[in-house]
Amino acid sequence: xxxxxxxxxxxxxxxxxxxxxxxxxxxxxxxxxxxxxxxxxxxxxxxxxxxxxxxxxxxxxxxxxxxxxxxxxxxxxxxxxxxxxxxxxxxxxxxxxxxxxxxxxxxxxxxxxxxxxxxxxxxxxxxxxxxxxxxxxxxxxxxxxxxxxxxxxxxxxxxxxxxxxxxxxxxxxxxxxxxxxxxxxxxxxxxxxxxxxxxxxxxxxxxxxxxxxxxxxxxxxxxxxxxxxxxxxxxxxxxxxxxx
Numbered sequence: 001x002x003x004x005x006x007x008x009x010x011x012x013x014x015x016x017x018x019x020x021x022x023x024x025x026x027x028x029x030x031x032x033x034x035x036x037x038x039x040x041x042x043x044x045x046x047x048x049x050x051x052x053x054x055x056x057x058x059x060x061x062x063x064x065x066x067x068x069x070x071x072x073x074x075x076x077x078x079x080x081x082x083x084x085x086x087x088x089x090x091x092x093x094x095x096x097x098x099x100x101x102x103x104x105x106x107x108x109x110x111x112x113x114x115x116x117x118x119x120x121x122x123x124x125x126x127x128x129x130x131x132x133x134x135x136x137x138x139x140x141x142x143x144x145x146x147x148x149x150x151x152x153x154x155x156x157x158x159x160x161x162x163x164x165x166x167x168x169x170x171x172x173x174x175x176x177x178x179x180x181x182x183x184x185x186x187x188x189x190x191x192x193x194x195x196x197x198x199x200x201x202x203x204x205x206x207x208x209x210x211x212x213x214x215x216x217x218x219x220x221x222x223x224x225x226x227x228x229x230x231x232x233x234x235x236x237x238x239x240x241x242x243x244x
Contacts, residue, residue: 010034010041011086011157014063015076019094020053021241022198027061029097036100037107045094046080048072054094071228071235073150074166074174081160089160093151095198097124102193106154115186116155118148118179123199131202134210143190146183150175151197159185171228171235173217200240201233209233 012030016023027043034041045058049069058065068079077091088110092098102119109117121139123132142149153175163181166174182188202210213233217224228235 006040008042008086009039010037010088010090011080011084012041012043013077013080013084013089013091014043014045014058014094015048015073015080015091016045016050016054016058016094017048017071017076018050018052018054018237018239020050020057021239022095023054023057024061026092026094026096027058027063029099030092033098033100033103037103039107042084042086044080044083046076048076072168072171073234074168074170077174078165078168081157081165084157087157089155089157091150091153092195093197095124095200096151097196098152099193099195102152102191102195105191105193109189109191110154110156113186114189115159116148116153116179116182117189117191118153118175119191120194121149121151122194122196123202124196125199125203127199127202130207131199134202134207135199146179146188146190148175148179148188148190149195149197152195153178155182170222170225172231173222173225198240200238204238204240205233 014026030043043063044066045063046066046068047055049071055065055067066079066083068076070076081089106117120143123135159182167177170177179188210233216230224230
């Protein structure tokens, strides 16, 4: 159960920027999964410069809220990870739903000695044909490398601290370096049970725009990830409405 005044076993860290439409469903899913474990837990929403009701919604839901003004995904995850009190850290994006089975599998992986892990991705709603094909091809290639998806990552707090958390040099792709750092500490697993996350980027942008952003990253390399100026796909702030 969620016990704010006691020492929790699990800490869920939810980075959020203007996620008033997605956050309620995400928090409900986290609570359902956490209750199924029968472990004590806490939920930390890191509100990074939101201009909507994200923080108010989180407080009304009874979770801890940390406010920062960085507009950086790595910094938001780190702020939550450093404030967490649980032995296990689970990073869940504000537009992502986890299931009891997925959380149980993650905890079993840690119990089996894994340094951490992630899971495969399922889109929340129907997409266009190009979006469906793109996600399938990208996922096949990406997860074959054994790297984690940023929307769902888990590890032990001691390992998070040992590797220094997420590398704040990067405004995107920080999950890659996080995964690689954990791989050096032990087996990093990609769970078979998927999580559900918003595919809004593929619904709200054209194929040319998405592919152009990714091509730019491939051509420029790591340095392109060190500034948000050319990372509009991650930082343009576009949101869909109507999620419950």
